[in-house]
Amino acid sequence: METLADYGTVSYFAVDTFTTGIYRAWFSLGDRAAASQLAVALLLFVIGGWRWSAHRAARGGPMAAPAAGRRPARRARSSPARGRGRPRPFCAIPLLVGFVLPLLLLLRLAYGEPTSR
Secondary structure (H helix, E strand, O other): OHHHHOOHHHHHOOOOOHHHHHHHHHHHOOOHHHHHHHHHHHHHHHHHHHHHHHHHHHHHOOOOOOOOOOOOOOOOOOOHHHOOOOOOHHHHHHHHHHHHHHHHHHHHHHHOOOOOO
């Protein structure tokens, strides 16, 4: 849904999408009726995809009951002695690079330099 509704990025890169067509029909062509029809079509497409994925998840998702004659898979046990029970240090790298470093940079920019007036 976010990909279909995104306008700013695709407009900046001059990529024609369904959303840019709605915007163009409304503002460039001045046809609100056509823009409304396109928006309703987009909304119906998104709702249909959402219902289809919900139906698929309910029918055969990971929480579904096992088929007749099949046993459910056994859950693997982790052993803290072998290191499986603890998160590995390299698992923290995406968190560090994607959240902690930008947060520290923003805090430095916000509080590090005094403003002169």
